[in-house]
Amino acid sequence: MTAPPGDDMLSRGLRLLTVLADNPPGLGVSAAARIAGLPVSSAHRLLGRLAAERFVAYDEDTRRYALGVRVLEFSRGFQRSPAGYSAAADPLRRLAARTGLPAIAGILDGDEVLLVLSVQGSQHLQLRSAEGTRNPWHATSMGRALVSTLPAPEFEALLAGDLPATTSRTLTDPGALREEVARVQTRGWAEVDEENEIGVRSVAAAVPYADGSRRPRLAVSLGAAVVLTSREELHACVPALLACAEEIASLTA
């Protein structure tokens, strides 16, 4: 009777995987079904198949499901996919070593910035920035650096979209954002000060690709804890940041 309209077995299975990915530890069948919006019996069947192929791990004692080891195969494959974000890994590592700050790289995915590479700095401060993390474009320095390279209509579309405030300092006014991005465009790098996360400031630059490159545009960023690094100190790292972006561009040419 009730049908799956544009919602087949494959989508449902993948939906369950994302549910398991987003909800910390181990979920039971019914909990997973509830969150994924599926009938319990369907979720049970799907989870069983996923477990048989070890994309999910099933704990027989607790009867809970979690992501399985095989999902790692995917992320490994992803790193070397579009001409390799891996090419950016070495320059990024050098940048982190030179500045002592955590360095990350990300791409624009819809209206979010997706973190695709991350290397921790030498300071004991560890920012929680795992690969796969998403943040709204307008609250991050990478996001602003990336949108500053976008054609006007696409940029305006983003401005017209949802602009949630993640902290009390987040810029959410379209006009102010437009101005800020214009500044980024002329200056060549972007900055954010506790607008995405209290206690964290960062600078970022987009990697300049040769014209016509249809490769998803990458941005590199340096982060710092406000208590350890002043704006001036962070700004002093900008030349190194830009050099890193240039280096990546030359490698992936």
Add this chain to the structure above:
Amino acid sequence: MTAPPGDDMLSRGLRLLTVLADNPPGLGVSAAARIAGLPVSSAHRLLGRLAAERFVAYDEDTRRYALGVRVLEFSRGFQRSPAGYSAAADPLRRLAARTGLPAIAGILDGDEVLLVLSVQGSQHLQLRSAEGTRNPWHATSMGRALVSTLPAPEFEALLAGDLPATTSRTLTDPGALREEVARVQTRGWAEVDEENEIGVRSVAAAVPYADGSRRPRLAVSLGAAVVLTSREELHACVPALLACAEEIASLTA
């Protein structure tokens, strides 16, 4: 007519994803179908759905498929799944900083060692060791450290299995391996010298968990290029390695 026996839409879709993960850059429909062992029209349909949900990326111009950004969600979720391999990240980072060598952590998955965490050393040498990589247990130090903690029957089953030689120096004789693992058991750490990859030697130790812990057992390892680090120098790092393993055990207790 021809039916999918135990091979449903979900398995096929995931198979395509792994095919895309394992075969470097961009695959066309027919290439992917060939490798995955699917009819072209089925592969076409499945890839289309995967692309619609952005688990695969489709390049309209080249008509090639690659893994999409959403697969990163999975690996991110995996890191914090079984009580968190992420807890091991900090000790591992310290180990790498202290020794200047790349430090990695892995688990035993079937007869392979799966690399789940990796931090690069400070030397400019970069071992190619990405998370998600698999290696045969008997050719790696982590593998030997891990099997040394296994109950005898499970260990014997592994010994009876396939023992491929990945280099000319790989130990493949079951008797010799049994002896070697016995040595690992008494000594508390394992060693491998160009048996998995020419030019690389490594030491490893299993993380000692409290008895009864059903958590997949983790091993930590230090790798080095033979041209840069002698066996003696690497052995000198073993105390730090063992301390790191202890630290992880205490954190995840």
Add this chain to the structure above:
DNA sequence: CCCCTTTTTTCCGTGAGATGGAAAGTGTTT
């Protein structure tokens, strides 16, 4: 200890939709 609730697991009749061969469309090579 038993009853009650919640969750997990099994079962099965129905029909939506997955399937794959074939043909059309597209671009590249000989």
Add this chain to the structure above:
DNA sequence: AAACACTTTCCATCTCACGGAAAAAAGGGG
């Protein structure tokens, strides 16, 4: 131009996914 390889669309067949329901199992009080 023709031959080839690949991508994309189409469609008639019949499989296998679907989910409600019931059974089984696991907790949770009192």
